[in-house]
Amino acid sequence: MKMEIWCGRCSDGTFRITINDSEANVRFVEVKMTPESFANMLANQPQECEGQVVNLPRIGKKKLREDRKCIYTGADTSKAAIRKWLLETKKEEGWEMNDQLSTQSSIGYDHKNSNYIIRYSVEKWV
Numbered sequence: 001m002k003m004e005i006w007c008g009r010c011s012d013g014t015f016r017i018t019i020n021d022s023e024a025n026v027r028f029v030e031v032k033m034t035p036e037s038f039a040n041m042l043a044n045q046p047q048e049c050e051g052q053v054v055n056l057p058r059i060g061k062k063k064l065r066e067d068r069k070c071i072y073t074g075a076d077t078s079k080a081a082i083r084k085w086l087l088e089t090k091k092e093e094g095w096e097m098n099d100q101l102s103t104q105s106s107i108g109y110d111h112k113n114s115n116y117i118i119r120y121s122v123e124k125w126v
Contacts, residue, residue: 001060009035024125025063026055061125066095072107072116082107082118095122 002022009015015038019029033041033049041047074085083099091097098121101107108117 021055021059023063024055024058024061026058026125028055028059029053058125063123063125065098065121065123067119067121069117069119072118077107077116079107082116086118086120090120092122095124097122 004020004022006018006020007015010032014032014034017029017031017033018027020027029051031049031051033047037047037049068090070086070090072082072085074081076082079101082101086097086099101118101120103119106119108119109115110117
């Protein structure tokens with residue numbers, strides 16, 4: 001399995017080591033340690049630290065992503081209302097919806113047809 005490892009110092013002064021599965025494009029290990037523990041680890045001394053393991057069902061799988069668009073039929077055009085509407089009306093079995101609507105083109109107004117066009121994506125790991 002091809003992986004990526006990243007290490008950096010955080011604003012709280014701790015060091016974090018993160019391991020990602022490159023194929024699945026997910027983080028699955030995150031370790032947090034003090035600067036002293038990090039230095040001792042580099043000197044080949046075992047160190048106790050805090051950590052978490054996440055996204056195990058996705059490891060070793062390939063991430064599939066597809067873009068979707070739809071016409072929004074609601075009256076409230078706030079991002080929160082549109083996210084809620086998407087989750088209630090456009091959920092697809094086996095797919096996870098990326099409902100962040102964070103790009104400039106996520107919510108567009110079609111002047112010709114007088115309606116809103118919503119662009120979002122769905123993901124799954126196979």
